[in-house]
Amino acid sequence: MSLQIKNLSKTINQQPTLDQLSFEVQPGQIVGVIGRNGVGKTTLFRTINGQYLRTGGQVLVDGHEVADDPSVRPQLSFVDPQANFFKTMTAQQVAWYYQAAYPQFDQAKFDQLLGRYHLKADQKLRHFSKGMFGLFTIILSVATQATYLFLDEPLDGLDVIVRKNVLNILIDEVATGQRAILIASHNLGELEGIIDRALMLKQGHVIHDYQLETMRTKARKLQLVYRDKQIPALLKTNGHIVSVSGRVIVVVFEDFTPELQSQLAATKPVFQETLPLSLTDLFMANLTDEHDYELLS
CATH class of the missing domain: 3.40.50.300 (P-loop containing nucleotide triphosphate hydrolases)
Incomplete structure (x- = not known):
């Protein structure tokens, strides 16, 4: 049925x-x-x-x-x-x-x-x-x-x-x-x-x-810190940016593969941490637009 x-x-x-x-x-x-x-x-x-x-x-x-x-x-x-x-x-x-x-x-x-x-x-x-x-x-x-x-x-x-x-x-x-x-x-x-x-x-x-x-086995939510405030293109093309605060970026990757991890390492973040991934994160990653970013910040 x-x-x-x-x-x-x-x-x-x-x-x-x-x-x-x-x-x-x-x-x-x-x-x-x-x-x-x-x-x-x-x-x-x-x-x-x-x-x-x-x-x-x-x-x-x-x-x-x-x-x-x-x-x-x-x-x-x-x-x-x-x-x-x-x-x-x-x-x-x-x-x-x-x-x-x-x-x-x-x-x-x-x-x-x-x-x-x-x-x-x-x-x-x-x-x-x-x-x-x-x-x-x-x-x-x-x-x-x-x-x-x-x-x-x-x-x-x-x-x-x-x-x-x-x-x-x-x-x-x-x-x-x-x-x-x-x-x-x-x-x-x-x-x-x-x-x-x-x-x-x-x-x-x-x-x-x-x-x-x-989703829980394939996706990752990462907090990344870079030396400057430039957001690497890889984060935009392969992930969903949840929030940006100064040099701190929180991004969700729905298909986090070893190859993607190697590419991410090449962007040289000064700090990287895996955070718990929730349904709210997926909601924000997919349904937040630029206007919302302005309100959140």
């Missing part, structure tokens, strides 16, 4: 938010979808799940086009955190609505998770705090029993204890190898601890599809 997104496009207000975007997800994965504000992460989730009509492309589950085969539609679940039309309903009333859309909806799991986190089934969602509502959307998503869950900023507004428990729920759901979870989040530090892959979006495209385990 697989979810295939092929050349997905979506134009909003005559602007291409998604532009022939493609990727594939298998059950058993937790995939982080990352990018700068306004890059189209929520639009991507809404378009895949049919809340927005596509401008072009395909969404395939096991080779079946979702738009043409209603039987595969319940394999996708996206509880939009901005779905205000639910706010006048109770938690149980929303569950009944989802039972109609998802034949495999697990009422027992829904009730059990509500009880664990002290959420009342007869309470209207408009009386939930932001954190309570965010937790409810995760519980509802899990209870659908859909193969592919789409979560948009699922940790936003949750306290540190509830966040930890929620992450454990998500890991448990994927551990069986029967489900996949796609998470759009700005909290890269917490994402890094649970995701297997990171899809990086820029200008409507997936510009990088990082397998984090492979």
Whole structure:
């Protein structure tokens, strides 16, 4: 079983938010979808799940086009955190609505998770705090029993204890190898601890599809110091400069080979140190522009 997104496009207000975007997800994965504000992460989730009509492309589950085969539609679940039309309903009333859309909806799991986190089934969602509502959307998503869950900023507004428990729920759901979870989040530090892959979006495209385990073995983050303030061309052509402070340069090399190390030695840095590499570093390396450098400095 697989979810295939092929050349997905979506134009909003005559602007291409998604532009022939493609990727594939298998059950058993937790995939982080990352990018700068306004890059189209929520639009991507809404378009895949049919809340927005596509401008072009395909969404395939096991080779079946979702738009043409209603039987595969319940394999996708996206509880939009901005779905205000639910706010006048109770938690149980929303569950009944989802039972109609998802034949495999697990009422027992829904009730059990509500009880664990002290959420009342007869309470209207408009009386939930932001954190309570965010937790409810995760519980509802899990209870659908859909193969592919789409979560948009699922940790936003949750306290540190509830966040930890929620992450454990998500890991448990994927551990069986029967489900996949796609998470759009700005909290890269917490994402890094649970995701297997990171899809990086820029200008409507997936510009990088990082397998984090492979990335950690191949990539390096170095702090380099040179005698003058000139940045060697090698750093610009083979790496991503994260920061520059006087003569100190922090650079990320995504494919750090012995040959590259020899070339780097030839630039004669007076100091070189390997630093821990994080998902935030990859974010900054790929998505920071010259204007941002001016602000950071």
